[in-house]
Amino acid sequence: xxxxxxxxxxxxxxxxxxxxxxxxxxxxxxxxxxxxxxxxxxxxxxxxxxxxxxxxxxxxxxxxxxxxxxxxxxxxxxxxxxxxxxxxxxxxxxxxxxxxxxxxxxxxx
Amino acid sequence: xxxxxxxxxxxxxxxxxxxxxxxxxxxxxxxxxxxxxxxxxxxxxxxxxxxxxxxxxxxxxxxxxxxxxxxxxxxxxxxxxxxxxxxxxxxxxxxxxxxxxxxxxxxxxxxxxx
Numbered sequence: 001x002x003x004x005x006x007x008x009x010x011x012x013x014x015x016x017x018x019x020x021x022x023x024x025x026x027x028x029x030x031x032x033x034x035x036x037x038x039x040x041x042x043x044x045x046x047x048x049x050x051x052x053x054x055x056x057x058x059x060x061x062x063x064x065x066x067x068x069x070x071x072x073x074x075x076x077x078x079x080x081x082x083x084x085x086x087x088x089x090x091x092x093x094x095x096x097x098x099x100x101x102x103x104x105x106x107x108x109x
Numbered sequence: 110x111x112x113x114x115x116x117x118x119x120x121x122x123x124x125x126x127x128x129x130x131x132x133x134x135x136x137x138x139x140x141x142x143x144x145x146x147x148x149x150x151x152x153x154x155x156x157x158x159x160x161x162x163x164x165x166x167x168x169x170x171x172x173x174x175x176x177x178x179x180x181x182x183x184x185x186x187x188x189x190x191x192x193x194x195x196x197x198x199x200x201x202x203x204x205x206x207x208x209x210x211x212x213x214x215x216x217x218x219x220x221x222x223x
Contacts, residue, residue, distance in 0.1 A: 004152075040215050040216075041215055042198060042200075042215045043153075043213045058210060090153065092153075097155050097158055097202075098211055099155075100153040102152045103152050
């Protein structure tokens with residue numbers, strides 16, 4: 001029972017490159033979330049998915065896309081990375097309270 | 110809109126000192142309140158929660174009481190340990206608002222010295 005897993009743990013990109021952050025859960029929760037964590041700003045919601053096949057924008061969706069193809073997996077895609085997207089990204093799932101993955105530390109040069 | 114404000118860090122304490130981290134919130138509706146803790150290099154873990162006014166959440170010696178009259182949810186611990194060194198986040202969630210998303214304060218870094 002791994003809970004919430006994220007891959008990769010670390011990534012360095014050049015400006016303009018694309019990549020997908022993966023999140024998977026074995027907790028059988030409907031709701032999944034992507035947050036970014038920046039110094040002094042707490043965590044901010046990028047996108048969320050209330051159930052399989054549905055996604056909605058959060059506070060800071062620009063520059064990102066998401067995909068919820070099944071109940072277990074919720075991916076976050078950066079089509080053309082920018083230095084402003086350097087951050088730590090957390091996936092979370094929710095029942096009564098949210099459970100977080102270990103995070104992906106992304107640096108965009 | 111909904112928001113959370115926490116006292117700024119870093120906070121440095123000696124072992125066995127008393128800890129208070131202030132948290133106040135603004136919310137429409139009836140929020141649930143949470144404290145999350147993040148240890149270095151790790152994700153966030155739920156520390157405690159309260160779902161209605163006057164509820165007290167507690168865990169691992171930490172406590173926080175949901176005060177609707179002062180819109181506060183201050184975190185306290187009577188005697189901190191070195192192992193409590195971490196970043197603490199206050200958060201709120203309003204059911205039916207964007208899927209029950211969490212709104213976080215900016216985090217307070219706690220460093221406990223032996």
